[in-house]
Amino acid sequence: MKTKRLFIITPLLLLSTPTHAQSQSCYFANGTLVPQRFNNIPCASSNPNVPTICCALTRTSGWPNDVCLDNGLCQNDFQTSDGRNSTRYWLNFCTNADVTSSECLDVCRETRNSGGGSIMTPCDGTNESERWCCGDKTDCCESNVGVVTLPKKFVGKAVVSSSEAAAPKGTPSSSSSSSSSSSSSSSSSSSTTDTAVSSSATATASSGSDDRTSSSPLPPSSSEPVGLSSALKAAIGVSIALGVLVLLSALFFIRKALVWKKKAASAAARSRRLEQETVYAKHAPVVYACEAPGSTGFVGEMGDSRVLGPVEMGGEGKAVELPGYDAGVEWKGRV
Numbered sequence: 001m002k003t004k005r006l007f008i009i010t011p012l013l014l015l016s017t018p019t020h021a022q023s024q025s026c027y028f029a030n031g032t033l034v035p036q037r038f039n040n041i042p043c044a045s046s047n048p049n050v051p052t053i054c055c056a057l058t059r060t061s062g063w064p065n066d067v068c069l070d071n072g073l074c075q076n077d078f079q080t081s082d083g084r085n086s087t088r089y090w091l092n093f094c095t096n097a098d099v100t101s102s103e104c105l106d107v108c109r110e111t112r113n114s115g116g117g118s119i120m121t122p123c124d125g126t127n128e129s130e131r132w133c134c135g136d137k138t139d140c141c142e143s144n145v146g147v148v149t150l151p152k153k154f155v156g157k158a159v160v161s162s163s164e165a166a167a168p169k170g171t172p173s174s175s176s177s178s179s180s181s182s183s184s185s186s187s188s189s190s191s192t193t194d195t196a197v198s199s200s201a202t203a204t205a206s207s208g209s210d211d212r213t214s215s216s217p218l219p220p221s222s223s224e225p226v227g228l229s230s231a232l233k234a235a236i237g238v239s240i241a242l243g244v245l246v247l248l249s250a251l252f253f254i255r256k257a258l259v260w261k262k263k264a265a266s267a268a269a270r271s272r273r274l275e276q277e278t279v280y281a282k283h284a285p286v287v288y289a290c291e292a293p294g295s296t297g298f299v300g301e302m303g304d305s306r307v308l309g310p311v312e313m314g315g316e317g318k319a320v321e322l323p324g325y326d327a328g329v330e331w332k333g334r335v
Helices: 001-021 139-143 173-186 191-207 230-283
Strands: 041-042 055-056 074-079 085-091 118-122 131-134
Touching: 055 074, 131 139
Parallel strands: none
Antiparallel strands: 041 055, 074 085, 085 118, 118 131
16 A cells, blocks of 8 residues: 555656746846746756756747756857857846855856846857856957856856956955865865855855845846847937938038028129229219310310420411521511
8 A cells, every 4th residue: 555655646746846847936136036028937847957047948939949058058049130040158047036046157247138148158169168258259268367167067056257367466266265165075075066165155255235136127038139129220210311301401501501602792792893883983083175276186184294296377377488698597477
C-alpha cells in the first residue's frame, strides 16, 4: 500500500514543479514586477538549467521568441530589414526581486536601458563565450576593463563584472576578494562557486543605494528592438515640411526685397536727374545778341571778348587816296 502511494505522489510532484515555475513572476533589476505584456516568463519550461532566469518566450507579435542559454542570457535570432540573419544576446530579468541574490545575474547595471535589459556581446562571437562585454561593443575584450565572466553553465550565484583594471588605488581588487572568499569557504566547494560567492559579496557591498528602491515600473523590455514610433515619425515629417516652407518663404522675401531695392534706387536716380534739370533751367544765364552797324555777324552773350571782323563803312562816305607827298599818313575825308 505504501508502495502504491509513493508511485502516485511522485508523478504528482513532477507535474507540479514546472507549473509552479511557470507561475513565478519576473522582476526588473530595481525590484518591480515585469508586466505581462513584456512576454517574459521563467526559463524553467524551456531550459531547466536556468529556472530563475526570465526571457521573452511568449511573443505573439511575429517577432521570434528568445532562447534561454545555459549561462543565464537570452538569445534572440531574427532577420534584419534587408533580409540578413542576425543574433543578439540580452541580459533580461530574474524570478527573484533581489537582483543581488544567488538566483540572478547582477551585471551590467550601467548599460541596462529604459526597457530594463542590456545587450551583451561575446568576445569570441559565440553563445558559449565565457568573456562578455556589456552593450554592443567588444572594446572590453582587448582592454579587459569591464569584462563580464560567465561560466558556460549558470552556477546559481550572482556574478559581477570585473573592473579590477579600472579600480582606484586602495580599493581591494576582485582577485583579492576572491582569494579571501575562497580561503573562508568549505574545501569541498569548487573554485568556480567560490569566485562567484565572492563576487556576490562584492556586488552587495558596492551596490549601496541602487535603483532597487524605485517604485515605478520601467518601460517595455528592450529584448525586442524598438524603432521610431508613428507619432515620432509624423512629428519629424511635419518639422521637415515646416522647415522647407520657412526656407522658401525667406528666399521669396529676400528676392522681393532685392527687387524693391533696385526699383527704389532707379526712382531715386530719376528724381535726382529731374531735379538737376529743373535747377539748371531756373538759373541758366540769359543770352543777349546785337547786330553791329553795317556788319552781318552777331556778338554773343554779354561779356564775350570775341572781336568782330572788319566791316565796310556806310555808303554815304567814300574812301580816297592820299596825295603822294603825304605818303605814310592816313587821311580820311569826304568828297
